[in-house]
Amino acid sequence: MNATEIWVCVVIHGHPTYYLSGRQAVLSVLRRSGFGVFVVTDNLLKTGLRRSRRLMTHPLGSVEHQVRARRFLAKFTALEAFLEHTESEWVMLMDADAVLVRDLNAEDVRRALDGRGMGLVEQTTIINSTMNRTDFLKHYKEYSLAWLAPDAYPPSLEDFRFYNSGVVLATREEMKRFLAWAREMLANRPGDHRVGEHIIADQDYFQYYTNNLCPGSCQELPWYWNHCEHWDQGFPRPGAYVAHFSNFCLRPGWRQLLRIRAAWRQGVG
Numbered sequence: 357m358n359a360t361e362i363w364v365c366v367v368i369h370g371h372p373t374y375y376l377s378g379r380q381a382v383l384s385v386l387r388r389s390g391f392g393v394f395v396v397t398d399n400l401l402k403t404g405l406r407r408s409r410r411l412m413t414h415p416l417g418s419v420e421h422q423v424r425a426r427r428f429l430a431k432f433t434a435l436e437a438f439l440e441h442t443e444s445e446w447v448m449l450m451d452a453d454a455v456l457v458r459d460l461n462a463e464d465v466r467r468a469l470d471g472r473g474m475g476l477v478e479q480t481t482i483i484n485s486t487m488n489r490t491d492f493l494k495h496y497k498e499y500s501l502a503w504l505a506p507d508a509y510p511p512s513l514e515d516f517r518f519y520n521s522g523v524v525l526a527t528r529e530e531m532k533r534f535l536a537w538a539r540e541m542l543a544n545r546p547g548d549h550r551v552g553e554h555i556i557a558d559q560d561y562f563q564y565y566t567n568n569l570c571p572g573s574c575q576e577l578p579w580y581w582n583h584c585e586h587w588d589q590g591f592p593r594p595g596a597y598v599a600h601f602s603n604f605c606l607r608p609g610w611r612q613l614l615r616i617r618a619a620w621r622q623g624v625g
Contacts, residue, residue: 361444361445361446361462362389362391362392362444362445362446362447362448362462362465363391363392363393363394363412363438363442363444363446363447363448364385364389364391364392364393364394364447364448364449364450365393365394365396365434365435365438365447365448365449365450366378366381366382366385366393366394366395366396366450366451366452367395367396367397367416367430367431367434367452368395368396368397368403368452369397369398369399369416369427369430370427372402373608373609373610373612373613374452374453374608375397375399375402375403375404376608376613377452377453377601377608377612377613377616378395378397378403378452379403379404379405380455380613380616380617380620381450381451381452381453381454381455381616382395382403382405382411383620384455384456384457384619384620385450385456386410386411387456387620387621388456388457388458388459388460388620389456389459389460389461390410390461390462391410391448391460391462392410392411392412392442392444393410393411393412394412394413394414394437394438394441394442394444395411395412395413395414396413396414396415396416396433396434396437396438397413397414397415397416398415398416398417400413412441412442414434414437414438414441416430416433416434417433424548424550424555425548425549425550425555425556425557426549428555428557428558428559429542429549429557429558429561431449431558432535432538432539432542432558432561435447435449435531435535436535436539439528439531439532439535444528445527445528446462446465446466446525446526446527446528447524447525447526447527447528447531448465448523448524448525449521449523449524449526450522450523450598451521451522451523451600451602453522453600453601453602453603453608453612453616454522454523454582454598454599454600454601454602455598455599455601455616455619455620456597456598456620457592457596457597457598457599457619457620457623458595458596458597458623460597464597465525468525468575468577468578468581469525469527469575470575471575472530472572472573472574472575473526473527473529473530473533473570473573473574474524474525474526474527474530474531474534474565474566474573474574474575475524475525475526475574475575475576475577475581476517476519476520476521476523476524476525476562476566476574476576476577476582477519477520477523477576477577477578477579477581477582478517478518478519478520478576479492479518479519479520479587480518480587481587482586482587483585483586483587483588483589489513489516489517489518490513492516492518493510493513493516493518495518496510496516496518496563496567497510498551499551499552499554499556499560500556500560500563500564501564501568502551503545503549503551503556503560504541504545504556504560504561504564505564505568508568510567510568511567511568511571515567515571516567517563517566517567517574517576518563519559519562519563519566519567519574520559520582520584520587520600520602521558521559521562521563522582522584522598522600522602523577523581523582523598523600524562525575525577525581530573533570533573534562534565537565537569538561538565541561579593579596580593580595580596580597580598581597581598582598582600583596583597583598583599583600584599584600584601584602585601586602592619599616599619599620601615601616601619
């Protein structure tokens with residue numbers, strides 16, 4: 357497997373700071389890997405990016421911004437375009453507020469997946485809280501399952517993983533299977549994608565797919581594939597591949613933008 361067999365998919369839209377952070381995400385991949393980058397955006401000019409041999413762009417199209425969940429579910433439309441317009445056998449979906457902070461190659465991705473079709477990092481807590489896997493499983497039952505499959509039984513606590521979708525590794529075939537299921541679910545679940553105040557977004561879909569629908573398909577990735585100060589002690593730790601500057605579904609702030617830029621250039625968070 358060589359580097360050209362792996363492309364990173366980044367979706368950029370929304371608040372102006374997302375275009376600035378998304379630009380840094382793309383530049384970090386171009387600097388710290390030999391991978392191609394597939395950018396899906398509703399305004400390429402705002403990103404300041406230019407198409408090149410390793411950078412493909414695709415228009416996002418309209419998004420129902422008044423329905424908050426749709427901003428995140430747009431990732432599925434982007435991934436469908438990715439599969440249609442690339443021949444990549446491997447995909448790395450990365451949030452627009454995440455950056456590569458260490459050199460990455462195709463063999464690293466292959467080893468990480470270890471024969472599985474998909475790979476994500478478990479979020480084990482929220483820093484400065486008492487949240488643990490038991491609490492996350494309760495959240496999963498009350499929200500994700502309540503919307504996606506109210507009659508389904510949750511996995512056991514031992515088997516459950518609260519995966520964070522800021523970084524997703526997948527084979528082309530596994531992502532095709534996931535998107536076919538997700539598209540059917542979206543068609544059968546119209547509306548605002550909310551349970552109370554909680555939005556049902558892409559992360560809920562990935563969690564249901566990996567925990568309930570196809571649990572054997574997912575490889576639990578080590579922390580360094582999705583390293584974030586909101587769930588990892590000692591951020592930034594040496595050895596991370598991806599630093600994720602999540603703001604819990606809120607836009608990146610200006611201070612975050614400075615940290616994002618410094619992280620991939622200097623290799624630290």
